[in-house]
Amino acid sequence: MTPELLNILNSIVFSATPLVIAGIGETITERAGVVNLSLDGSLALSAMVGFATALVTGNFLFGMIAAMAVGAAIALIIALAGIELRQDQVAIGFVLTLLCADLAQFLGQDYTGQSSRSLPQTPIPLLSEIPILGAIFFDHPVIVYFSYFLIIMTWYWLFHTRPGLELRAIGERPQAAFARGADVNRMRYVYTVLGGALVGLAGAAYTLAIRPGWSNPPSMRGDGWIALAIVIFGGWHPFRVVLGAYLFAGLRALSSTIQRDPSIEIPLALLNGLPWLLMIGTLLLVSTGALERLLNTLPRPVQRSLRSVLRSNPPAALGTRFDPD
Amino acid sequence: MSKAVQRIGFALVPVLISLLITALIIVIAGADPLAVFQSVLEGAFRSTSAFGGVVNFWIPLALCSMGLIVTFTAGLWNIGVEGQMVMGAIAASGVARSLGESLPNEALIPLEILAAMIGGGGWALIVGILKTRLGVHEIFGGVALNALANVYAIYLISGPWTPPEGGSAQSTSPFPTAALYQRASGDFPVSLLGLGIALAAILLVALALRGTRWGLHLKATGKNAKSALLLGVPTVQSALTAFMVCGALAGIAGSYRALLTYGSLRPFISGGIGFLALLVVLVAASRPVWTTLIALIFAVILGGSTRLRVALQLDQSLAGVLQGTVVLLVLLANGLRQRLAEPRRPRKEAPRATVERQRSVIID
């Protein structure tokens, strides 16, 4: 494997990190039955606040905490509106998308064009020595390693713990969870806010690591929608969500390689449309059942053990309200 | 507290709080809120020509809003309205570029409007087909097609439609005057034709939803597509026509931006007006009269804030902050009011999940 290819793969993993974190955050939220549609705005606002905080305090950790607080606060508004005030989660989420994006632009006007240090590269001793894999996965800033931890943790939590069972039940059939003693709405608050905090962290990942600095319009605009699509493509399963995020990042890397290649004559401007075509394409894979059919060609035993990964149905109670008497 | 006072309170308090929050944000940004509000009001009302600028925002905003009332009635979230504006602008620009030198204004404008309607309506139809035939939710289809429309516009501006004098990728060359909507006067730079079209759209949409079978079909489809189908409503056709009508109106709105506001095709020509129209319709709960009024208020904010950068070195995204906060708080206040109105709602069966989002399953 050439060093060049290794470099590309390394950068794919690196640049996919915010999508991974935001996608997992949204997966957690939606698993609990709540839709946080505000991702595109949340990412922008938390990215801006995270960047500004880190710049002012000179401390990355403070920046990330501030970003997470912003994401959590936005999610809290959605939970409050959806659960307490019985408003349409999609409508509130959409309003917040626009509001937060404008807020980020307005509050960020003094930081526009500023850049700063980015999170330092911290190769993991020993692991980064592994041939190929080490160079791809273990030579990154800390936040990338956190995304690995998050993936495993979310998967384990969802499918191997009692609270994870409850989380899935709440989004699937809240009445049944209630009958088993779950405080459905309280847990929905918890997971919505938790998911929002992760979205906030993803925002900070952009401005503190992936593309350090703040610009206007912010560089991550649009990625919130892509993260939402990745959750659908990912069938609400952390592993497939990650796969989707890497796929997107990979195709982006590919298109930027194409851009650099003078022998290929595709107008630069049109290449920017690729992620969006890809987004529709991945959603079509799921909605037309093509993905399902593809996965069904796997051998039976594999299918059985991968059952939870393979299903593509949204949580049955997604976007609905639960009123215990 | 009487009912009326309560109603007014629930409408006014969120607006006042939004103003306070916005003031706070302005303070955080290091400016004087009073100066900002004054500047916005002056920006909108200081002269007929300034108010003309407001009307020039209102016309496309009202057109998009009326279109969105149609799609919301059919239970559809036409977030793709932005892209439909852009495609309308592109289509109208195409006509303006190719025939602008050879036809008189009276012949060009109808052609351009027709092209804009086809461009916007066709772009909306794609979202509709993705939704009804291929199961891709209209929010995702719309977001993607918005981006693609903008990508296409930028491609045209930086590629085939680059001004011969050399492109900065900022805009095409100005269109010939014959291809533009005619302004009423230098003092009032509004196209009366555009104004007329917007007013006609308001009237027609309001009447169509209230008094035609098509309107009833949309409503039935939006509330319960499954039942509607069984009661003989062609649900897919309803959804697709709703998309196309909205897209066509958005297309006209886009043509107004290209052929009046700028006189050329620019990147991101919609200026966020389509998204703003979604907010307007949400806050007006799809009622035509309220939609028209709120669109006007939002146009004032939008028009007034164009001067912010020059006057106070503030980003004009402040307009969006104020509008977004108002809409958010009004929606929250609605929820609060409903919550307070039903102290202990009797329920026949507990516990059960209530479907709250507008379901828009289109079945065939």
Place this chain on the structure above:
Amino acid sequence: MNIELKHIHKRFGAVLANDDISLTFSAGRIVGVLGENGAGKSTLMKILSGYQRPDSGLILLDGQPAAYHSPLDAIAHGVGMLQQDPLDIAPFTVLENFTYGRPGGLSMGRQAARKALFEIARRYGFTLDPETPISHLSIGQRQQLEIARLLSLGVKTLILDEPTTGISAEQKTILFQSLRALARDDGMSILLVSHKLEDVIALCDEVVVLRGGRFVGGATMPATPEQLVGLMFGQPLPPEPRPAAQLGKPVVQLDHVTIRTPRLTIQDFSLTLRAGEVVGLAGLDHSGQELVLRACVGLARPSHGTLTIGGRDLTHKPYRDFVAAGAAFGAAGRIEEGLIAGLTTTEHIALTATTGALVNWANARTITEAQLKQYDVRGTPASPVETLSGGNQQRLLMALMPQSPVLMALEQPTRGLDVESARWIWAQLLERRAHGTAILFLSPDLDELIAYSDRIFVFFAGRFCEVPDVRAATIDQLGRLIGGDFTPEGR
């Protein structure tokens, strides 16, 4: 466990669902709780099992007052309820579903749960594979799982809400055996909520009867169905006079129709319906009868065979062509499929009555007023349909159907209706039939099938057979067929 209910009151808006009910259930007994729809039996059982709270009244368990606030609380007190649609979580496996709700910490405790499930399943003859997802189970298996779960949580009183709806004869046998064992061997109290008298007679030691939210009496078994009906309705119902059939020429023809779905195949089904004929379709839920019925109006697509209505070949045609050919369809879930919540009665009438581009609202209102009156719908032209009661919704649906269609295909035309409303609906249907409309309907109510059908087809897992002589058919015979016993003895 001995249970005493004292002066239970529960009000929903204007309706007094439970009006001063006092009852005692003793340990080791199986008690049937009877009453027609709206009698208040479900509410009472939900109060007893913690799903709802009484407005006033007292629950005593073994003499001790018990105040609980949730179903889990009630289970901790030893009272568990099996809902008609078992409260399980479809994507979960059997084991996950069994595990979820058991006390414990962070870990799922799979091994302990697996062992507990295995023990209970073996003891009561349940067949439950721990790794099967719930969505692949039959209702009967889901009930078994839910019972196993409640038992493993230490429940000493088991309440079952209509447990024999939608389960096979074999599963019913297993269910009844295990319930008897639980009462006899473990001293459990079993409360069976049911409107199926044959089940109550077969299983219960005693019955209590509710009517209009009040406790109106009880009986110790054995009792005859007539006695029980007398208690439920105040006086025994006279048997329905069986209307004579006036058959005309064939109007609907299914010729060697095959319908395939991922779960079910109906092979080679043929049926000719004559004008004025009533054909009933019987079977457990999802045995194929729904597909056949929907195929007759173009809502399910046959892979083979042909379908004609009034001589027009409609194979593979969409629903609207069937409607144009004179078919009318009534779905089981009225407010989900049929009526549109949020629209008024007038808007519904306008939807079906308007033909031009414009809606004449004044005219629609006049028609609506007339229709509401004619069909005895208690509501106004401005009433949103979701505010109507179930019976009124069904009557409105009748009003929306064409006056004299060639075919009416109806799913559970009297679902959830009280006896009076059900009879009214059938009077309407029979009147249309007298004018030559052919009626195809499905129902889980065997009495209804026998009372109104000229012919009956029974479905089981996609297989089907015709009941040879409907006039001589009995509930027992139909029950055997529905359970899948298509042998000559079964028929």
